[in-house]
Amino acid sequence: MPGALLLLAATGVALVVAFLLLLYLVLPVNHPKPLSLSGAHVVVTGGSSGIGKSVAIECFKQGAFITLIARNEKRLLEAKREIEKFSVNDKQVVHSISLDVSKDYANVEKLLKQAQEKLGPVDMLVNCAGISVNGKFEDIDTYRFEQLMAVNYLGSVYPTRAVVTKMKERRMGRIVFVSSQAGQVGVFGYSAYSATKYALRGLAESLQMEVKPYNICVTIAYPPDTETPGFVEESQSKILETKLISESSSICQPDYVARIIVKNAVQGKFTSSFGVDGHMLRILTNGMAPVSSIAEILESVIFLGIFRLVSLYFIAGFDSIVRRCLVEREKSEKTD
Numbered sequence: 001m002p003g004a005l006l007l008l009a010a011t012g013v014a015l016v017v018a019f020l021l022l023l024y025l026v027l028p029v030n031h032p033k034p035l036s037l038s039g040a041h042v043v044v045t046g047g048s049s050g051i052g053k054s055v056a057i058e059c060f061k062q063g064a065f066i067t068l069i070a071r072n073e074k075r076l077l078e079a080k081r082e083i084e085k086f087s088v089n090d091k092q093v094v095h096s097i098s099l100d101v102s103k104d105y106a107n108v109e110k111l112l113k114q115a116q117e118k119l120g121p122v123d124m125l126v127n128c129a130g131i132s133v134n135g136k137f138e139d140i141d142t143y144r145f146e147q148l149m150a151v152n153y154l155g156s157v158y159p160t161r162a163v164v165t166k167m168k169e170r171r172m173g174r175i176v177f178v179s180s181q182a183g184q185v186g187v188f189g190y191s192a193y194s195a196t197k198y199a200l201r202g203l204a205e206s207l208q209m210e211v212k213p214y215n216i217c218v219t220i221a222y223p224p225d226t227e228t229p230g231f232v233e234e235s236q237s238k239i240l241e242t243k244l245i246s247e248s249s250s251i252c253q254p255d256y257v258a259r260i261i262v263k264n265a266v267q268g269k270f271t272s273s274f275g276v277d278g279h280m281l282r283i284l285t286n287g288m289a290p291v292s293s294i295a296e297i298l299e300s301v302i303f304l305g306i307f308r309l310v311s312l313y314f315i316a317g318f319d320s321i322v323r324r325c326l327v328e329r330e331k332s333e334k335t336d
């Protein structure tokens with residue numbers, strides 16, 4: 001009898017191994033060679049503050065040469081000085097460019113060409129420049145919808161367009177888009193912002209399919225609320241519903257977010273997510289996104305159904321916050 005059980009167990013293990021091997025051989029999983037950042041040229045848009053500055057520091061600590069892009073020259077210079085403190089060899093350089101990435105493609109292309117003449121072809125581009133606005137749909141000025149789409153979407157398209165041809169010629173490179181958890185789930189108050197971050201997903205998926213044969217990896221990052229100067233400023237005018245809904249998840253530090261983004265980009269992972277909520281949202285919203293490992297596929301197959309049920313609990317909670325706020329507001333309007 002123990003012999004029969006042993007045989008059964010061995011057959012089970014063999015079947016699981018064969019299944020995993022089959023998955024490995026058949027599934028379109030990308031296994032790129034990790035990119036070494038030592039001596040690499042990394043361009044970070046939005047590199048003078050918050051997540052972008054932390055990404056630049058993380059890459060600099062790993063030996064990269066950095067081009068920092070943002071508009072405000074004073075803040076760029078301060079960030080450049082701060083990043084330079086983390087050098088690991090005396091050859092490393094931080095080059096800064098004052099540039100609005102959302103306007104005038106010809107100018108973006110010209111300045112990125114100059115940056116490549118200085119520090120060599122771009123090995124990794126991190127599109128981090130972004131802005132946010134919070135408010136009820138009908139209260140947001142219509143020009144803000146255009147402005148956000150210009151900075152958050154076109155501001156990622158232009159730098160990418162300016163470096164992708166060279167990356168294809170060299171048959172190597174990494175392109176990172178910094179979306180947001182608001183690019184995975186629409187939240188009260190973020191109608192203008194969310195749309196721009198969802199747009200990045202479509203861009204990232206299409207581009208990844210185009211550049212995969214050239215050994216270029218695209219990563220899309222979905223950070224949660226992160227304590228940055230931009231986040232602190234926005235929090236001061238956040239509407240109550242958004243504040244209460246946001247309280248259901250914790251606030252991350254930019255260094256932590258940057259470490260994960262850089263690690264995932266170097267490894268060539270398509271999706272970069274953060275913490276337990278991020279992990280759950282990634283599984284829930286993967287759709288037909290490219291996969292980076294067998295583990296990712298197994299997780300989706302095993303957990304998708306259960307996470308969908310859990311998400312219903314969260315949606316009900318958010319709807320109840322919205323209803324309560326409306327009742328309170330109408331009550332206080334009546335008493336005024």
Ligand SMILES: NC(=O)c1ccc[n+]([C@@H]2O[C@H](COP(=O)([O-])OP(=O)(O)OC[C@H]3O[C@@H](n4cnc5c(N)ncnc54)[C@H](OP(=O)(O)O)[C@@H]3O)[C@@H](O)[C@H]2O)c1
Pocket residue numbers: 045046047048049050051052069070071072073075099100101102128129130131132151155178179180181222223224225226227228229230231
């Ligand atoms: N913080 C969060 O909670 C959070 C969560 C999810 C996703 N994100 C995303 O992460 C990215 C960084 O956010 P953050 O909170 O770190 O922002 P931040 O502290 O406000 O920094 C934004 C950076 O982008 C630059 N920038 C803004 N508009 C630009 C433009 N038109 N051209 C060039 N540079 C521009 C800013 O410099 P100048 O103003 O000098 O140009 C600054 O360097 C954004 O895409 C944001 O949507 C943030």
